[in-house]
Amino acid sequence: MENQEEFETLNINSDLYKTRLSSKFRNRKSYKPADPRMILSFIPGTVIEIMVSEGQEVVKGEELLILDAMKMQNVLKCNMDGRIKSITVQKGARVSKGTLLIVLE
Amino acid sequence: MPVNKKIRELQEKREKLLLGGGEQAIEKQKAMGKRTARERIMALLDTDSFNEYDLFVEHDARDFDMDKKSLPSDGVIIGSGTIYGAPVAIYAQDFTVAGGSLGLMHSRKITKIMDHALKMRIPLIGINDSGGARIQEGVNSLAGYGEIFFRNTISSGVIPQISVILGPCAGGAVYSPALTDFVFVVDNISKMFITGPEVIKTVLGEEISMEDLGGARVHSEVTGNAHFFALSEEECFEQIKKLITFIPWNNSQKALAFEPGEPDKEFNINKIVPDDPTLPYDVKDVIRAIVDKSDFFEIMELYAKNIVIGFGRMGGRTTGFVANQPLEMAGVLDVDSSDKAARFIRYCDAFNIPLITLVDLPGYLPGVDQEHAGVIRHGAKVLYAYSEATVPKLTVIIRKAYGGGYIAMSSRHLRADFVFAWPSAEIAVMGPEGAANIIFRKEILSSKDPDGMRKQKVEEYKAKFANPYVAASRGYVDAVIEPSETRKFLLHAIEVSGNKNVTLPQKKHGLPPF
Numbered sequence: 001m002e003n004q005e006e007f008e009t010l011n012i013n014s015d016l017y018k019t020r021l022s023s024k025f026r027n028r029k030s031y032k033p034a035d036p037r038m039i040l041s042f043i044p045g046t047v048i049e050i051m052v053s054e055g056q057e058v059v060k061g062e063e064l065l066i067l068d069a070m071k072m073q074n075v076l077k078c079n080m081d082g083r084i085k086s087i088t089v090q091k092g093a094r095v096s097k098g099t100l101l102i103v104l105e
Numbered sequence: 106m107p108v109n110k111k112i113r114e115l116q117e118k119r120e121k122l123l124l125g126g127g128e129q130a131i132e133k134q135k136a137m138g139k140r141t142a143r144e145r146i147m148a149l150l151d152t153d154s155f156n157e158y159d160l161f162v163e164h165d166a167r168d169f170d171m172d173k174k175s176l177p178s179d180g181v182i183i184g185s186g187t188i189y190g191a192p193v194a195i196y197a198q199d200f201t202v203a204g205g206s207l208g209l210m211h212s213r214k215i216t217k218i219m220d221h222a223l224k225m226r227i228p229l230i231g232i233n234d235s236g237g238a239r240i241q242e243g244v245n246s247l248a249g250y251g252e253i254f255f256r257n258t259i260s261s262g263v264i265p266q267i268s269v270i271l272g273p274c275a276g277g278a279v280y281s282p283a284l285t286d287f288v289f290v291v292d293n294i295s296k297m298f299i300t301g302p303e304v305i306k307t308v309l310g311e312e313i314s315m316e317d318l319g320g321a322r323v324h325s326e327v328t329g330n331a332h333f334f335a336l337s338e339e340e341c342f343e344q345i346k347k348l349i350t351f352i353p354w355n356n357s358q359k360a361l362a363f364e365p366g367e368p369d370k371e372f373n374i375n376k377i378v379p380d381d382p383t384l385p386y387d388v389k390d391v392i393r394a395i396v397d398k399s400d401f402f403e404i405m406e407l408y409a410k411n412i413v414i415g416f417g418r419m420g421g422r423t424t425g426f427v428a429n430q431p432l433e434m435a436g437v438l439d440v441d442s443s444d445k446a447a448r449f450i451r452y453c454d455a456f457n458i459p460l461i462t463l464v465d466l467p468g469y470l471p472g473v474d475q476e477h478a479g480v481i482r483h484g485a486k487v488l489y490a491y492s493e494a495t496v497p498k499l500t501v502i503i504r505k506a507y508g509g510g511y512i513a514m515s516s517r518h519l520r521a522d523f524v525f526a527w528p529s530a531e532i533a534v535m536g537p538e539g540a541a542n543i544i545f546r547k548e549i550l551s552s553k554d555p556d557g558m559r560k561q562k563v564e565e566y567k568a569k570f571a572n573p574y575v576a577a578s579r580g581y582v583d584a585v586i587e588p589s590e591t592r593k594f595l596l597h598a599i600e601v602s603g604n605k606n607v608t609l610p611q612k613k614h615g616l617p618p619f
Contacts, residue, residue, distance in 0.1 A: 007385060010435045012467040013507075015536030017383045017435035022410065024327075024441070025434060031473035044309040070308060094310045 036079055039102040041095045045069025050091055052102070056084045064102055067095075080104060122160050122177050126201030134201050139272060139294060140338055142182050142197035142205075145232055149342045150186035150195070157184040159214045166208055169241045176203050179210040180235075183218040185227070188349045191361075194222035197232035200272050204236035207278065211239070212249025219256040226355035228265040230345070233282060234272030250277045257284035262455040264355045267345060270295035270321075270331070271338060283330065286452060287348060287404070290321035290331040291341050297324055297331075325407045329441060332404050347402060351416040351423045352456060359457050360423035369399035374588045378465075378529060382504050382571070385431045388413055388463055391503065392426050395419075395461075395592050401426070404449065409441035410434075414449040419461070420596050425453035428463035429514065431504075438510055439470040440483040447486035447617075454494035459599055462491075462515035465504040467536055484513065485618045491519040493615060497602030499595055502526040502573065502582065507535050517581045522605065523598040525591070526573035526582045533570040537563045540570070 007018040049066040052058060062078040085105040089095060106114075123143065125131065131141055140148065146155055164176040180202035185194045196215050198205035215231070222229035238246040260266060261284065268282035269289045273296045282288045282297070290297075298319035305311050305318070317323065324331035333348075335341035353360045372394035377386050393399040396417030403415035410433040415426055427446050429436035438446075453460050469475070469484060491498065491513070499522060500515040511532055515521045526532070534540065542549070545562040552558035569575075576582045586594055 010437075012435060012437060012471065013535050013539030014542055015383065015467060015538045017385070017431075017467060019385045019431060019435040020410075020433050022434055025470075028472065028474045044311060046310075096311065 037082070037085075037104040038100055039064065039076060039079075039104065041067060041097060041099045041101055043067070043069045043074070044096045045074070045094075047089050047091055047093045047095060047101070048073065050087060050089075052084050052087070054084050054087055058082060058084060058104070067101075076101070078104070119160065125177055125180075125199045126203075130201035137272075137294075139200070139234070141201060142199040142232065142234065145269075145271065145338065145342075146182060146184070146186070146195060146197050148339070149230070149345060150188060150193070151190065154186035155184055155195075156186065157182060159183055159217065162210050162214055164203075164208050164239075164242075165210050165245075166239065166242045168243075171241050176208075178202065179208065179214065180205050181207075181211045181214050183214045185218070185221070188346055191349055191354060192225070192227045193230055193349070194218045194225070194227055195230045195232070198235040198272075200234045200236075203239065205234050205272070206236050206239035207246055207249050208239035208242040209245040209249055212246070212252060215249075216252045216256055219253065219260065222264055223256070223260045226264055226357070228267065228349065228352070228354060229260065229285075230267045230269065231281065231285070232269045232271055233274040233278065234270075235278060236273060237276045237278055247277070250280070253281050254284060257281055261286075262356060265352050265456065267348070269341065269345065270297055271341075272296070275299075275301055275319075279330075287333065288324070288331045289333045289335065289341050289345060290324055291335050291338055292321045294338065295321040295324070295331075322407075325405075327408075329405065329408045329445060334407055348416075351402060351418075352458075353423075356455055356457065362421040363397070363418055365418070365421040366398040368394050368396060368592065372399055374591060378503060378527075378588070380529070382529075382531060385435070387432050388428045388430045388436070388465065388503075391463060392417060392428060395595065396424070396426075397421065405445055409439070409445045411436055411439065412442035412446050414446060416458070419459075419592075419599050422599065423458050424599065425449065425458045425460045426463070427460060427515070429466040429510075431465050434470065436466040436505075437468060437470040438466060438484060438487065438513060439475055440478045440480050443480070443483045443487045447490040450487070450490035450494055454490070454496050457496060459497035459499065459602065460494065460515065461595060462498070462500045462521070464500060464502045464506045464511070464514040466507065466510040466514065467505050468508045468510045482618045484509070487513045488519065489615070489617045491515050491521075493609070493617075495605070495607040495609065497599060497605050498522050499598045499602075500524045501591060501595070502530040502532060504529050504531060505536070506530065506532045508533075517583075520607075522602055523594075524582050525584050525586050525594055526577065527588050527591075528573065528585060530573035530576075530582075530585070531571040532573055532576040532582070537567045537571060541566045 008021050010017045046068045048068045051063050058078045059081050065076045067074045082104040085103040088100050162179050164179045180199045183196040196218050266285035267287050268285045279297050296315050325334035333344045374394035377390045392401045401417045413428045413430050517524050541562040549555050549559045573585050
């Protein structure tokens with residue numbers, strides 16, 4: 001069998017195995033630690049209001065944006081004191097899950 | 106009225122009802138590449154074995170002018186018949202009548218045949234082809250679903266329950282198949298989802314086709330909701346018939362025995378497994394080299410391929426196989442394969458089917474995605490299912506049996522009745538590279554030639570642990586056998602386990618991690 005097929009290598013605890021890889025494994029997302037300065041959409045939806053502007057000083061708990069999703073108006077609040085570095089969406093934008101909305105600094 | 110006239114009247118009434126939604130609706134059904142509900146039942150059951158009940162049932166809706174409408178047999182056919190002589194209860198939703206929508210009387214017909222199946226202790230087959238709840242009937246329709254789900258649950262583990270998805274099966278309706286033992290789907294015909302593409306588009310703005318969302322392939326390859334995938338209804342019915350030959354009628358019986366037969370000589374068991382433990386092979390070839398007539402009936406063939414499950418016969422008796430598949434993902438256990446194996450082990454245990462486990466795995470799949478997907482909880486299902494199972498449990502360690510994987514795969518410690526190992530077996534806490542790196546870390550790091558030292562230590566470790574004899578010296582392995590002796594040992598083990606009697610502590614039910 002190994003003569004007919006090119007296998008890939010899977011590392012399990014330092015031992016290397018020749019095998020087929022599943023598409024699920026191939027397409028897995030590599031882990032990135034969450035960056036509190038990046039405000040991402042936690043659900044797909046529509047941006048119906050942006051309450052801040054670029055360069056504005058903000059404090060923890062301040063309301064940033066309203067994301068309309070699942071018939072709910074979700075208010076996204078600031079999770080740190082800082083300044084709005086950039087706003088990467090416009091009012092009315094339809095965003096998918098994980099879309100970058102606002103960058104803080 | 107004279108009797109013969111009354112008989113003619115019955116015949117006429119029947120004839121009209123047998124057409125279901127009428128010729129136009131039947132044409133539409135055929136244009137979708139689908140058979141009618143009645144044709145499906147006839148194709149599945151033994152010729153002339155079908156007895157129909159509740160043909161004259163009418164719907165009960167009063168609102169929205171529904172009282173002026175007639176829905177022949179209320180869109181579902183129920184009855185009983187036989188498959189290869191085995192009795193089965195069956196229902197088939199008739200899409201030609203109001204889209205097979207489920208109203209009160211429709212559900213009462215289904216629950217009637219479900220009650221019948223449970224009472225008579227015979228398998229239940231449900232053919233699903235329905236647009237969903239009959240909205241005009243309001244909560245009565247929801248009540249109908251609830252009554253079905255309840256019966257699915259109460260019958261679970263008592264009688265085999267088979268769901269065949271031959272059309273749409275959407276919204277709440279999907280939970281009946283999900284509660285049953287085996288779900289059959291057909292390419293381009295089956296569609297299953299909780300919320301359809303329309304809703305997903307409106308609410309979330311994501312566009313997806315029905316096929317990509319909940320088609321037969323998706324449920325066979327991605328979600329694991331379906332157990333058997335077919336390219337046509339005909340192939341699907343052959344699969345169902347074959348399955349019926351492997352399973353008993355209920356949980357107090359054993360599956361019927363067949364004429365035993367030797368495996369095909371083409372599967373030479375001595376030549377399947379490569380010497381190098383890091384090289385793959387197809388474990389299904391090992392199964393085919395062991396089972397009667399090399400006839401292995403695989404279940405969930407396209408899902409979590411790193412574990413193989415299915416039925417075969419040993420000495421004519423149905424046996425369940427669970428085997429790590431080194432060909433796919435090196436045969437690791439992960440979230441999906443654990444889930445797949447655990448459910449099957451419990452199925453076999455519920456229906457008195459002995460289990461044979463073939464072990465060759467390097468352990469669990471490492472990764473953030475696996476840990477965050479709950480591999481602890483899902484992996485625990487395998488331990489639970491094996492420990493709890495009281496059917497005969499026979500284990501063959503072919504090659505690698507490392508770490509938690511060794512314990513999980515029907516080890517002696519989970520009360521396997523017989524554990525055999527091939528001379529190629531390596532029963533250890535982990536693979537040689539990983540183990541040497543830990544045990545000899547200091548020696549390797551302080552050496553002038555770390556690579557050379559590592560290699561030497563890996564060899565040392567292999568010599569000491571990469572074999573079945575340490576485990577055999579403790580009695581964890583009952584016999585180290587030649588591959589060619591496997592069938593003989595297993596046949597004997599099954600024979601002597603025929604009257605196995607194990608009693609577990611009294612309890613209402615256990616708490617498996619699901």
